[in-house]
Amino acid sequence: MAKTRNPVDVSMDVQVQDMLGKAREQGVETAFDRADQMSPRCPFGSAGVCCRLCLEGPCRIQPNGKGPQRGVCGANADTIVARNFMNSLIQGTAAHAEHAREVALALLHTAEGKAPYHIKDVGKLYRIAEGLNLSVEGKSVNEVAKDVALKALEDFQRPEGTMNWVSFRGQEKSVAKWQSLGLAPVNSHLEIAKAVTRGAMGSDADPINLLLGGINLGIVDGYGGLHLSTDLQDVLFGTPQAVKANYSLGVLDENKINIAVHGHIPLLSEKVVEWARKLDDQAKAAGTEGINIVGVCCSGNELLMRQGVSIASSFSSQELVIVSGALEAMVVDIQCIMPGIQQVAECYHTEIITTLGHVKIAGATHVDFEPEHADEAAKEIVEKAIKNYANRDHQNVSIPKDTVEAYAGFSAEQITDVLSKLNEEKPLQPLIDALKNGTIRGIAAMVGCTNPREKQDVGNVTVAKELMKKDVLVLTTGCTAHSLAKNGLMNPDGVKECGEGVKSVLKLLGEQAGLPSLPPALHMGSCVDNSRPADLLKALADELDIAISDIPVVGSCPETHNPKALSIGTYFISHGVDVHVGVDPQVSGSSLVTHTLTGNRGDEEVTTDRLFGGKLIYEPDPVLAAEKLIERIDMKRKLLGLST
Numbered sequence: 001m002a003k004t005r006n007p008v009d010v011s012m013d014v015q016v017q018d019m020l021g022k023a024r025e026q027g028v029e030t031a032f033d034r035a036d037q038m039s040p041r042c043p044f045g046s047a048g049v050c051c052r053l054c055l056e057g058p059c060r061i062q063p064n065g066k067g068p069q070r071g072v073c074g075a076n077a078d079t080i081v082a083r084n085f086m087n088s089l090i091q092g093t094a095a096h097a098e099h100a101r102e103v104a105l106a107l108l109h110t111a112e113g114k115a116p117y118h119i120k121d122v123g124k125l126y127r128i129a130e131g132l133n134l135s136v137e138g139k140s141v142n143e144v145a146k147d148v149a150l151k152a153l154e155d156f157q158r159p160e161g162t163m164n165w166v167s168f169r170g171q172e173k174s175v176a177k178w179q180s181l182g183l184a185p186v187n188s189h190l191e192i193a194k195a196v197t198r199g200a201m202g203s204d205a206d207p208i209n210l211l212l213g214g215i216n217l218g219i220v221d222g223y224g225g226l227h228l229s230t231d232l233q234d235v236l237f238g239t240p241q242a243v244k245a246n247y248s249l250g251v252l253d254e255n256k257i258n259i260a261v262h263g264h265i266p267l268l269s270e271k272v273v274e275w276a277r278k279l280d281d282q283a284k285a286a287g288t289e290g291i292n293i294v295g296v297c298c299s300g301n302e303l304l305m306r307q308g309v310s311i312a313s314s315f316s317s318q319e320l321v322i323v324s325g326a327l328e329a330m331v332v333d334i335q336c337i338m339p340g341i342q343q344v345a346e347c348y349h350t351e352i353i354t355t356l357g358h359v360k361i362a363g364a365t366h367v368d369f370e371p372e373h374a375d376e377a378a379k380e381i382v383e384k385a386i387k388n389y390a391n392r393d394h395q396n397v398s399i400p401k402d403t404v405e406a407y408a409g410f411s412a413e414q415i416t417d418v419l420s421k422l423n424e425e426k427p428l429q430p431l432i433d434a435l436k437n438g439t440i441r442g443i444a445a446m447v448g449c450t451n452p453r454e455k456q457d458v459g460n461v462t463v464a465k466e467l468m469k470k471d472v473l474v475l476t477t478g479c480t481a482h483s484l485a486k487n488g489l490m491n492p493d494g495v496k497e498c499g500e501g502v503k504s505v506l507k508l509l510g511e512q513a514g515l516p517s518l519p520p521a522l523h524m525g526s527c528v529d530n531s532r533p534a535d536l537l538k539a540l541a542d543e544l545d546i547a548i549s550d551i552p553v554v555g556s557c558p559e560t561h562n563p564k565a566l567s568i569g570t571y572f573i574s575h576g577v578d579v580h581v582g583v584d585p586q587v588s589g590s591s592l593v594t595h596t597l598t599g600n601r602g603d604e605e606v607t608t609d610r611l612f613g614g615k616l617i618y619e620p621d622p623v624l625a626a627e628k629l630i631e632r633i634d635m636k637r638k639l640l641g642l643s644t
């Protein structure tokens with residue numbers, strides 16, 4: 001069996017190292033330990049050549065060519081790898097589409113007065129209505145909201161045509177290309193169902209066709225998932241404006257009742273925050289100084305941006321929040337919730353509370369959360385946490401001392417707002433000028449997760465710093481933002497990491513916002529908020545009248561673990577944006593699939609680069625990854641006739 005890594009080899013974060021030390025001392029197993037136990041990993045699975053789609057199998061192809069080259073049904077490595085890849089895109093796309101659908105339904109019920117939420121950003125609601133060509137004449141806010149919600153829900157059921165949100169949010173040039181290739185999605189559920197069918201045993205066996213099906217899913221993910229979620233969440237909960245908050249395990253408060261919110265959809269987490277405020281007196285009556293809500297994963301990102309809630313942990317160290325011994329409850333909804341939190345919680349006093357009927361964990365408490373009864377559920381959850389404080393073992397509490405201050409919550413709207421102070425008529429012009437004259441060499445969206453297999457934060461931070469140094473403007477979302485924040489890159493001081501060009505732009509913009517500088521990494525939100533960098537790119541491309549694929553922009557996902565990151569990456573690739581992944585995407589068993597995804601545009605064969613102008617870059621070494629990304633940025637600059 002593989003040897004267990006020392007805590008210093010598991011994370012860059014000293015607090016995570018310490019807490020892992022405590023867990024091990026107390027005999028508590030975490031994902032970091034289990035990741036070690038999985039090594040060495042199965043070479044077939046790693047290469048993507050293991051198929052268990054039907055009961056003739058499981059089948060596996062010998063990647064070295066010695067041994068069987070086809071499964072029982074005759075599928076070869078190319079088909080199996082392409083199918084497996086597409087099936088993981090289905091996972092990611094379905095997760096985001098379902099997220100969006102729940103928010104759309106909540107908006108509908110809010111508009112009908114059936115759910116206890118309010119339309120917070122009326123301006124955005126009306127902009128969306130206008131974008132969808134809905135008439136608002138003589139209608140109340142709730143009536144407009146209802147129309148928007150119905151248009152959103154239509155994107156899960158319309159029988160033909162192109163999805164509303166693709167036409168609404170997509171760039172015309174991209175949409176026209178997808179339509180000409182037959183890749184423009186009709187509705188999310190239809191495309192997901194179709195993909196499930198084509199990826200099944202005995203269906204689509206053409207690897208290129210399967211990969212094109214993957215592109216279609218990427219588009220669904222982007223518009224039916226990300227954009228739809230962000231748009232409607234902004235309407236319900238407000239469009240974020242930059243806020244200051246704290247990061248690290250140190251955000252737990254020994255003197256308060258600590259509740260972690262973990263998962264993704266703000267319908268739950270927003271209500272928990274609201275009720276924590278309402279029940280603060282009860283918490284004080286229990287002998288504490290009140291209630292402290294901390295964020296984990298993307299629920300954390302959502303609350304951070306809109307409520308200034310501090311962040312305790314990214315994905316890979318989520319169990320360690322419990323190991324602090326100071327957590328009364330971890331409330332979860334959906335996605336990225338390790339089942340392992342329950343085992344860890346059983347060693348401490350923490351109550352794990354699941355909230356969705358279709359996402360339960362054996363042994364955990366379940367409080368059913370329906371948007372219609374959100375208040376009752378959130379109240380019950382917070383009361384449970386207060387009650388559980390009595391069970392805290394004060395001898396076993398260990399909260400790390402320091403926290404890191406960070407600015408987060410830059411929406412595309414706010415960035416445009418800040419820019420407009422430099423040029424009121426053409427807000428994007430200063431950014432365009434900086435790109436053109438090379439002050440900003442390019443833009444990178446740094447997204448995705450942390451992964452217990454990897455040393456936490458290293459990939460994210462190294463790629464970011466390497467890019468910043470070379471005058472690339474870094475936008476960030478998801479758990480990558482956690483890594484960057486903890487390492488000072490979401491703080492104005494962090495601009496010292498930037499090249500002179502980007503530094504000057506960030507300082508200038510910072511002054512407009514009343515800060516010494518904008519931080520070198522602009523945190524734009526959760527994973528679904530990858531729509532925000534995309535909105536910015538579309539605005540830039542429209543202003544320049546070029547395709548998004550022509551802009552010197554890249555995506556990078558150094559430490560991902562989740563199929564959702566692959567579907568987000570595919571969404572970017574479908575627009576011709578190059579995407580780096582630092583963790584093996586498990587396609588190496590087919591050179592055809594690998595080449596189609598990673599090959600260069602000059603080739604005769606079909607590659608995503610040739611078709612769309614963007615490709616996948618798999619590079620585990622973060623320094624080399626940054627070099628490869630810069631190479632692509634420079635190539636795009638050259639094609640635009642800009643200096644490099």
Ligand code: CUV
Nearest residue numbers: 315336448449478479527
């Ligand atoms: Ni949705 S997908 S680990 S929470 S970023 Fe965090 Fe973000 Fe990855 Fe999950």
Ligand code: SF4
Nearest residue numbers: 051054057059071073
């Ligand atoms: Fe084997 Fe084909 Fe069945 Fe896959 S679909 S398990 S390759 S027989």
